[in-house]
Amino acid sequence: MRQATETGAILAPMTQVETTQFAAEQIRNAIIAGHFKPGDRLVEQQLTDMLNVSRHPVREALRLLAREGFVEIQRNKGASVSAVDADSVVDVYNIRMALGRIALDHLLSVPGRISPDVLKRLEKLSLNSLKFAALEDQSHTLLNDFEFQQAIIDATGLQRTMRYFSELTGDVRRFNNLLSVVYTDRKGDAEKYVVKLFEAIRDGDREEAQRIWQAKFHKAVHRYLALIKDIEPDGARRPR
Known part of the structure; x- marks a missing residue:
């Protein structure tokens, strides 16, 4: 050798x-x-x-x-x-929301910038969101949603935007694990925040895509903040 x-x-x-x-x-x-x-x-x-x-x-x-x-x-x-507190959740989601706005502005400001291959992938992930919503195990929904979001970001080719968004996914996974988030309306969320977002991107409707993206992230923040009220500093759940 x-x-x-x-x-x-x-x-x-x-x-x-x-x-x-x-x-x-x-x-x-x-x-x-x-x-x-x-x-x-x-x-x-x-x-x-x-x-x-x-x-x-x-x-x-x-x-x-x-x-x-x-x-x-x-x-x-x-x-x-570090503790998971309200400030850390808001900080992470504000940054991810801003990076998403940058991505959508970049992708939808020029007609035809999104390739057919990217649209095909986003469509597949949006359909998967409906399929996984019917499963008892919500982990498939979470992984698919992370992939859907990252696919939108990666389609830009903007290296810093892609890297920063990807790095913050670790924080979101930590929030989910620590706060034991249970998603009670996965089908509704899939229809409203994944399928509709894909359709807006496909149709080149930047304003609608931005509106859905922001609404999606605002709902996530409110969900986490409601759960944080029931969490002790060491991560244990407070008795009711």
């Missing part, structure tokens, strides 16, 4: 940056899934043992996650998992 070329090794060892990204991804995923709950301390030594990496990349990973809003770092107290 050939091991090297004139310019160096075929396979380069993992760098410090890559190790930091690996540690951040693992910790982030654990927070999103609810394995690390709001208020839980994130002890560097314990994390290094769990991840089998050195302490420095773990420290840098925690700093990165603090900038993303998943972790809170306090002097003399160390790192802990």
Whole structure:
């Protein structure tokens, strides 16, 4: 087996940056899934043992996650998992709503900018939303909705808009897991906020598409804020 070329090794060892990204991804995923709950301390030594990496990349990973809003770092107290509060929900959804407006303006300001392939994919996802609404397990609905939203964003080709929107999907998944959201009218939501949004995009109706997008996100915010009232800082549900 050939091991090297004139310019160096075929396979380069993992760098410090890559190790930091690996540690951040693992910790982030654990927070999103609810394995690390709001208020839980994130002890560097314990994390290094769990991840089998050195302490420095773990420290840098925690700093990165603090900038993303998943972790809170306090002097003399160390790192802990950030709370999910009303401000964080509103912040995430305001940004996602704004990114969606940018995407729809870009896509619908020039006739024919959306390719037939993109429209075909959006149509398929909109039809899936109706199909999945009839299933008892709501996880298919959630995954399809994330894919539908991201497909609209990705159709723009605007790299920053695509990246920022995708990154914030992790926050939304965390909200769902922590708050145990139950969607009671999935068929109605699918018809009103997915199928109708696809039809507005297909028809090039920018004003209607923007209206539906905004209404969809406003409803999500109100749903989360109502649930947050029943959540303790540590993520436990308050007794009624």
